[in-house]
Amino acid sequence: MTQKINTHIEAPEFLKGRALEIWDDIAPELAALGIFQETDVFCLVVYCDLAAEWLTLAANENKDESVFCQISDLVLKYSDALGLNPAARAKMGI
Numbered sequence: 001m002t003q004k005i006n007t008h009i010e011a012p013e014f015l016k017g018r019a020l021e022i023w024d025d026i027a028p029e030l031a032a033l034g035i036f037q038e039t040d041v042f043c044l045v046v047y048c049d050l051a052a053e054w055l056t057l058a059a060n061e062n063k064d065e066s067v068f069c070q071i072s073d074l075v076l077k078y079s080d081a082l083g084l085n086p087a088a089r090a091k092m093g094i
Contacts, residue, residue, distance in 0.1 A: 012045060015048060026048070033089075047082055050071055053071055
């Protein structure tokens, strides 16, 4: 029996603003690749929040560089976990 892949996983209601926009861009793509499931929601929520914060800080000329670097590292770690870059997808066999 073939399992149907759910390509539309709703964002949690508490996700707002830029983080929600990031979700709307990424979640359907991951689901279509078959690498995003309901159990991955928390991980993607954290990624979206971090990426939104990173974008805000990147636009700020007076940002705290140490905080910016920490968030950059976390964004990269979550992008690896979610398969959001070519190297991560290659490790997943995609």
